[in-house]
Amino acid sequence: MNKAKISEIFQSIQGEGQYLGVKQVFIRFFECNMYCAWCDTPRSTGDEEGHFEEYTSDELWRKISGLWSNCHSISFTGGEPLIQKDFIKAFLPRLKAAWVTSYLETNGVFYQELAELIDDIDIIAMDLKLPSSTKCRPFWEEHKEFLKVARKKEVFTKAVISCDTTREDVLESVELVAGIDPEITYILQPNYFDHENGVVRKCLEYQKDCSNRLKNVRIIPQMHKFLKLR
């Protein structure tokens, strides 16, 4: 792939997960293979209006070079960045040669694509898509294969918990992670729009359940919503 379809490029702080608060350059890749019920980046999910710009590798390099000073890392986010695996695979060695840390935010299903670029990725923030939360089909098998590849590098997992999330789904995802490595961090992320509806209490209960199987279970909200940052 010569050009990437990119929805936006900007500098901000990481609003989710284990690296909450670090300064990053975000490259938001266009398109996604899922339609999660609570998606907050609908412009990246393959809408028909086609909100993206095309970048060659050189154009993207020039663009991010002007933004990354004092940043912790470059976040490849979306949408689902691994849909554009060929472009990213060709681009990553440039970052590596410049000693810039790469950070992949992914919905955690394209394991064959991940395997092709795992050598050049530094950190993987992997979502576990619980069907009762997303209203999509289950992805347990894909998640399992993905995590097997991802654990070759630094990886943490994250599941959005909404009012509709079932305990069964949370426990199934925990078993999946524990079966691969109980030391992998698992983050319960209360859905911002459900904070007033008892979802934080649910997360506290789930944290207790999950901690029976995993060593590091945390509750971390989406901070950029509170701070009104993108």
Ligand code: SF4
């Ligand atoms: S995987 Fe992410 S970008 Fe895709 S629909 Fe779900 S929340 Fe939106």
